[in-house]
Amino acid sequence: EQNISILATGGTIAGSAETQTQAGYTSGQVGVETLLAAVPQLKDLANVSGEQVANVGSQDMSDEIWLQLAARVNELAASRKVDGIVITHGTDTIEETAYFLHLVVDSDKPVVLTAAMRPSTALSADGPLNIYNAVAVAADEDASGRGVLVVVNDDIHGARALTKTNPTDVQTFQSPEHGLIGTSLYGVNTFFRTPYRAHTEDSEFSLKGVKALPRVDVMYMHASFSPDLIDSAVANGARGLVIAGVGNGNMTAAAQEAVRRAVKSGVVVVRSSRVYSGSTGRNVEANDDELGTVASGELNPAKARVLLKLALLKTSDAGEIQELFYQY
Numbered sequence: 615e616q617n618i619s620i621l622a623t624g625g626t627i628a629g630s631a632e633t634q635t636q637a638g639y640t641s642g643q644v645g646v647e648t649l650l651a652a653v654p655q656l657k658d659l660a661n662v663s664g665e666q667v668a669n670v671g672s673q674d675m676s677d678e679i680w681l682q683l684a685a686r687v688n689e690l691a692a693s694r695k696v697d698g699i700v701i702t703h704g705t706d707t708i709e710e711t712a713y714f715l716h717l718v719v720d721s722d723k724p725v726v727l728t729a730a731m732r733p734s735t736a737l738s739a740d741g742p743l744n745i746y747n748a749v750a751v752a753a754d755e756d757a758s759g760r761g762v763l764v765v766v767n768d769d770i771h772g773a774r775a776l777t778k779t780n781p782t783d784v785q786t787f788q789s790p791e792h793g794l795i796g797t798s799l800y801g802v803n804t805f806f807r808t809p810y811r812a813h814t815e816d817s818e819f820s821l822k823g824v825k826a827l828p829r830v831d832v833m834y835m836h837a838s839f840s841p842d843l844i845d846s847a848v849a850n851g852a853r854g855l856v857i858a859g860v861g862n863g864n865m866t867a868a869a870q871e872a873v874r875r876a877v878k879s880g881v882v883v884v885r886s887s888r889v890y891s892g893s894t895g896r897n898v899e900a901n902d903d904e905l906g907t908v909a910s911g912e913l914n915p916a917k918a919r920v921l922l923k924l925a926l927l928k929t930s931d932a933g934e935i936q937e938l939f940y941q942y
């Protein structure tokens with residue numbers, strides 16, 4: 615029998631409300647033992663043990679929790695007594711945490727995040743079946759080597775690909791560029807593909823000796839953007855900026871001038887896009903060579919921010935960071 619460790623961090627999956635039929639609720643109320651007790655069928659899949667790492671709504675996910683979670687995942691994955699790891703998480707930032715772990719977990723054992731859109735107390739709560747499917751994927755040898763996975767609503771997503779697309783819909787997660795890694799129907803898994811970029815064991819990123827991550831801020835572009843926000847982020851210690859640009863990572867002329875100032879002062883600026891899918895290409899409309907900026911490719915602003923934070927641990931050279939954005 616496979617040994618699966620479950621690390622709980624909070625979210626709606628651990629949320630509770632006064633009644634079974636209300637929209638309002640509080641995330642991160644229910645402990646890991648209660649979550650697991652709601653799915654007694656887990657014992658048919660694997661030998662599971664639970665640990666509480668945090669209990670927050672994932673809007674409060676932080677560098678500190680990421681460092682703690684990554685350290686614990688790496689420790690468990692290195693143990694011969696652990697075959698796979700499941701992490702319960704809020705849906706709001708699950709794509710950031712999943713991509714972070716995808717880059718810093720040094721193991722080919724399955725690491726699977728799961729979540730829910732309905733709190734644990736709701737009618738038709740989606741958490742219990744999501745946990746069941748997540749454990750089934752984590753216990754599946756066929757899941758290994760596919761990077762960090764997110765199992766929700768019968769779908770198996772890759773960490774780099776998935777994004778939340780709806781604030782309340784149970785079918786909120788999509789992987790617009792690459793499609794699904796597979797599906798899990800009542801614990802019966804089908805795999806379609808493996809991520810094509812480097813991850814986990816093949817990733818060059820490591821958190822050994824890292825006590826804090828550099829500050830990276832995201833600037834959301836729109837008509838008449840106030841360029842002083844960029845100067846303010848730099849004055850307040852940002853080492854990197856991600857432009858959530860309009861369309862193909864574009865920004866106003868005044869924002870571009872502020873980006874030039876930021877780059878001149880040694881801050882690395884990545885251009886991404888506020889649109890839902892597609893790739894922000896280098897030198898397409900904005901001239902990255904001339905601006906000294908980096909193009910994010912398919913990474914959305916939140917995930918470009920994760921990669922930039924890790925990249926800044928290694929270098930502040932925009933050319934080298936562009937190469938990392940091509941590779942991961």
Ligand SMILES: NC(=O)CC[C@H](N)C(=O)O
Pocket residue numbers: 624625626627641670671672673703704705706707729730731732
């Ligand atoms: N569905 C959810 O998990 C959203 C609840 C909460 N905001 C969180 O991300 O933890």
